[in-house]
Amino acid sequence: MSFVEKKISVKRxxxxxxxxxxxxxxxxxxxxxxxxxxxxxxxxxxxGIESMNLKEKSNYKKVR
Structure with missing residues (x-):
């Protein structure tokens, strides 16, 4: 199986x-x-909303 965008090398x-x-x-x-x-x-x-980052939480109620 090959993944195109590997961000960690095998050596690392x-x-x-x-x-x-x-x-x-x-x-x-x-x-x-x-x-x-x-x-x-x-x-x-x-x-859910509990796992959103702070920026997403702060804008959540303004948009909805």
């Missing part, structure tokens, strides 16, 4: 995992990164 992901005591090679790092991108791609946000 391996370094981040290593900082937390998880040792992986390039192949494992690629698989972990692809898995996380797949989860992020399929995530559906179901937040």
């Amino acid at each position: 992901s391996i370094n981040l995992l290593a900082k937390n005591g998880i040792q992986v090679d390039d192949n494992e790092g690629t698989e972990i990164l692809n898995f996380l991108y797949l989860i992020a791609k399929n995530y559906q946000y179901k937040g």
